[in-house]
Amino acid sequence: MSRFGRFRQPSVIPGFGLTFGFTIAYFSLIILIPLIALVFRSAGLGWGGFWAAALDPRVLASLRTSFVTALIAAGINVVFGTLIAWVLVRYRFPGRRIFDAMVDLPFALPTAVAGIALTAIYAPNGVIGQLVAPLGWRIAYTPVGITIAMIFIGLPFVVRTIQPILEEVSKEVEEASATLGANRFQTISRVILPSLTPAILTGFALAFARAVGEYGSVIFIAGNIPFVSEIAPLLIVIRLEEYNYTGAAVIAMVMLAISFVMLFIINLIQAWSRKRYGYGN
Amino acid sequence: MAMAINSSAHRLVSPTNEPTWVRWTLILVGVLFMALFLVLPLVAVFSEAFRQGIGAYFDALRQPDALSAIRLTLLVAAIAVPLNVVFGIAASWAIAKYEFKGKAFLTTLIDLPFSVSPVISGLVYVLLFGSGSLLGPWLKSYGIEILFAVPGIVLATIFVTFPFVARELIPLMQDQGTGDEEAALSLGASGWQTFWRVTLPNIKWGLLYGVLLCNARAMGEFGAVAVVSGKIRGQTTTMPLQVEMFYNEYQGTAAFALASLLALLALVTLVLKTVLEWRFSDELAATGRGH
């Protein structure tokens, strides 16, 4: 174990070599080497070839669809997710614990199941599709349908990020605000919500990142019309079915780059809020 | 004695609470949103599955394709989950019990698969083992099929479920510190004895929690598996893939019947998870809920 002596602090507990070695080996085999294969494949195109493939109009359209719908879905989730977190933390009502448990359903329900269920509900002959059809609205097989699926899978990220921070906001702080003359609306908007800002931003970023990459729950309800309701992950699958591996790799690289930026931003938000306010998650 | 009744009490609500009508409006909006987006899809799965009666439901599940999909899903989970459990324990041991450089970075890396689209998780194996790669044809010459076969499905499943156990155990073991292990070692226990008799009992509920979530995702994974499976009927279709196949073939009842099994798995997972959180909340990691 002396080999690791330089970079780790001494400890009497045995097993560092074994566990650390296994961790690195397993991570490399399962995650790292496959990801490197992706980078190599798209690098094989060269700089010009890469950009030509990435800037293909259909690719751009699919990225735009994915991003716009994911942004809208994350935005809606922030509003309702914050509200739901508030209701679950602050109020007592019949069925609260069941609803609290249900928030995690999108984590547990396989995406394909969610996909066909949402399609069944929002298709023109479905429970809700029927309601809006007379108004001339279509939800399934349009970008609206994509957004709905993304709201479904993103909701728990927002709720579960905000909930613990909201539980931490002490009653004393709200009372302090009231004694200083702030009415309830001012206390909520100037004291409680600002202290939740880092959590809300983190929840937004997590829900957005998940929605951009989502596949299973979206493809059934999307309609998958090129340039209209075709999401980027689906285009990867289509490129693969065309045996255009390099084309698939290029789209994947663009999406990976974006998720890494999101990951970086999330870490930044949390480091910032930890440093300044002394909390974060 | 002036025991005056405070006539204005109705006007003066508690300073840290909202008026009743605001409270109930918010509850109503929240509950309606959850009912619409969470409960309704779940109800839809079961109502579609039983639309043509119980007989049709069980007939659909008895089809050879459905049965083989169930078998394959169980097989894949039975391989992927234990491997990720071993990894999760090893990684959390290395990260929680020692101080070394780059620890925070390694912890971030373990979460990486969560931020990768499932389709990309499958794609990387296609690129690694596919026809245009170096490895694929070489393995094929020895008769080893990875892609469009069970090994590829297992690999893709391991990729997407990679962080579940580790991210539950790492914060838990960090909270518990190294005191118990040091005590056991000072009493003469060996490393393995310390692990089996001291560490493992301390983390058992957290481990179960991680296994639960890992298994739910392993059985339900769609995107990554869809890319590597090749969707060969009766051979490389897992339950979620078979759901898609039935659905695309307009076999609605069959699709939803199979989907209802997965939904049941999700519900059981949620119930067990909730029970664990209520009963053993202090023996689970405070952070890392979800996914």
Next chain:
Amino acid sequence: MEVRVENVRKEFDRFPALHDVSLDIRSGELIALLGPSGSGKTTLLRLIAGLERPTAGRIFFGDTDASEKSVQERNIGFVFQHYALFRHMTILENVSFGLKVRPRSTRPPAGEIRRRAMELLDLVQLSGLEKRYPNQLSGGQRQRVALARALAIEPGVLLLDEPFGALDAQVRRELRKWLREIHDRTGHTTVFVTHDQEEALELADRLCVMSQGKIEQVGSPDSVYDKPTSPFVFGFIGESSELPVSVDKGDIWLGDRPIGIAGAQAQGQQRLFFRPHDIELVEGGAALAGVVASSRRVGGTRRVELDIGGAAHRVEIDLPFDHPAAERSQIAFRPKRWALFPAT
């Protein structure tokens, strides 16, 4: 501003926290609500603030009935035990908050708000830290910010709930002295809650001693210490010993012996209270005589525990640490100051 609490009762879910409490707080005084936990002192403070509603009774600020007013309308300054600073705001923003949330008609202009906040930070000796966040300050500094924030709205009454409870002993003593200075300079009517009698005795103009939801005694620190009006106050404030005695025609007896104290007003079975340092040693004559059970030096005095009489009642007395009597195995003494309360 003077505050009058009239016959206030408070129940939490039918559990009575305060029974029919009345208290007059004088304008400009610094009064301490002192009592063990569960005595209702914090409940009384929160009722004055308007953070809780009384089950019955009224609270007047000057001549106006504050029971009709919400916490926002009462214009009080409240300092919380755990500071309750807004973590996402700088120190300056924290102090200005109360002025910024005023309705436009009464809100000072931004420049004025800033000037006043900076003045207050100067008063609490935190100039130069206005851009920091609460997280970057020490506990003592945070409590000073909390005080500046409460003072910023120019409160009619300043209420402090165990303000130094979360701080370590050294900082507590400093802040205590400093709070007294600030009070003398600004002249706010101030009510503070504490369970620390030393803090209350040192800081307050008057004490209000509470127990089990009732006020036991109100008075200056000297009068509460020297003339406790109940066994609880005698036991709670300062140190004391208790003996079961009987009184006959003004003479106090312990068992079958007179103890050399005459002039008692009461009659029959009584409880005698005295403080360890309020005694004199006597040679011969009627006295309390006891066998030394233990003797140890505490700083400048010697604390002697004695077993008195046949029933071996344990009492404590203080002697100078080098007093020769400390070497003896038997000591006789008489209380110089004492009080009797009827035996229950």
